[in-house]
Amino acid sequence: MQKYIHAVTSSTLAWAGNIYDLVLITYAYTFLNKILGLSYLDLTIIFSLGLIGRVVGASIFGKMADTKGRKIVALAGTAGYSIFQILFAFSTSFPLMSVFRTIEGVFMGAQWTSGTVLAIEQSPKQKLQLVNSVVQSGYALGYALTGVTFMLMSSDLTSLEGYRIFMLTGSLPLIIVPYIYFKVTEDFKPSVTQMKVNVKDYSPYFIRASLAMSGMFIAYLSVFSIYPDFAKASGFPDYYVGLLMAVANGVQGVSYIIFGRLSYIAGVFKLVYVGIAGLLVASFLSMPIISSFKDIPIMSAGVYLYAFAVGFWPLISGIAASSVPPEVRAFLTGSAYNIGAVAGGVVSAVIGGIIDVFGMASLPYFVDGIEFASLAVVFISMFTWPMKIENRA
Numbered sequence: 001m002q003k004y005i006h007a008v009t010s011s012t013l014a015w016a017g018n019i020y021d022l023v024l025i026t027y028a029y030t031f032l033n034k035i036l037g038l039s040y041l042d043l044t045i046i047f048s049l050g051l052i053g054r055v056v057g058a059s060i061f062g063k064m065a066d067t068k069g070r071k072i073v074a075l076a077g078t079a080g081y082s083i084f085q086i087l088f089a090f091s092t093s094f095p096l097m098s099v100f101r102t103i104e105g106v107f108m109g110a111q112w113t114s115g116t117v118l119a120i121e122q123s124p125k126q127k128l129q130l131v132n133s134v135v136q137s138g139y140a141l142g143y144a145l146t147g148v149t150f151m152l153m154s155s156d157l158t159s160l161e162g163y164r165i166f167m168l169t170g171s172l173p174l175i176i177v178p179y180i181y182f183k184v185t186e187d188f189k190p191s192v193t194q195m196k197v198n199v200k201d202y203s204p205y206f207i208r209a210s211l212a213m214s215g216m217f218i219a220y221l222s223v224f225s226i227y228p229d230f231a232k233a234s235g236f237p238d239y240y241v242g243l244l245m246a247v248a249n250g251v252q253g254v255s256y257i258i259f260g261r262l263s264y265i266a267g268v269f270k271l272v273y274v275g276i277a278g279l280l281v282a283s284f285l286s287m288p289i290i291s292s293f294k295d296i297p298i299m300s301a302g303v304y305l306y307a308f309a310v311g312f313w314p315l316i317s318g319i320a321a322s323s324v325p326p327e328v329r330a331f332l333t334g335s336a337y338n339i340g341a342v343a344g345g346v347v348s349a350v351i352g353g354i355i356d357v358f359g360m361a362s363l364p365y366f367v368d369g370i371e372f373a374s375l376a377v378v379f380i381s382m383f384t385w386p387m388k389i390e391n392r393a
Helices: 003-035 040-068 070-089 094-122 125-156 160-183 199-224 227-233 238-262 268-286 296-321 326-358 360-383
Strands: none
Touching (some): 003 040, 003 070, 003 094, 003 160, 070 160, 094 326, 199 326, 199 360, 227 360, 238 296
């Protein structure tokens, strides 16, 4: 087996575990609201802290990955977020949950920053976009598995013990750590002269990558960070919520690979523009304002379309990674991605406040407006991307 296959496989699985741990709590919002008395604002803040911690992790561990190697950071990140998921499962107070969630987020940032670059750098250059899309399909795999877990264990979310078992499933990525250690090899050679990362030298790329990622996270999390509860409030049965999330994210994972393959035929920028148009349509179907659209088949179709259209997302990471030299690649791509995650987390917390003040039924009016504004930012960032390595399609 070619050595890059192990790097791609481990990075994809570790990223799936990363996302699994990130979003698993969203299925327990109703339970935690009733049992622990946490408001939706409290719960979305806890969710957001995981995303905020990622920026710290991307900054600290991104620089370490650029100087010490990608593999050691991938090991630390995967083990770290798994261990702190265990601690999070046994915490029941808002302050303690917040601390553990933030630290878990730091290790999540470490894993993504190192894992993605590790896979890309070990792969043949002609397969860069495809490999990047395969690794990022781990996002959809992880999210889909949360839906499967919820289908199997939704009846257990009636007691604190059941909730803890549900959350402890997030520690399973520890299994991946020995695989990374023994099977993944790395030919990492740090620069002979120690290079100081100066973001100003790459500011045109960094700014646009950060804006594009922020827009994508805001758009995506405005829908998916709250959709399990929104669907239940809209009359979706519990089992169907889990099925919907599992199937939609399966579609998303396949879409990542399809968009990655299409990038060799059509220009990557054209694919980004098509994807943005699809997301705008899908957002109005999945969270409809028009009353005649408010039924399970139409809303489900909107979720599936959204999941497919978002398949262009990894292409943005690939564009950023191929536009800067290896010495700053992990730092720039990781930081831009995780800055975007913070922006999405902040908006998720705002949505929690909206639910507390205006109720769940009002959510489509706010979300659809947020979708239009955030996707406009993505479009402008990509349309004005400075041409260096990538050629505009």
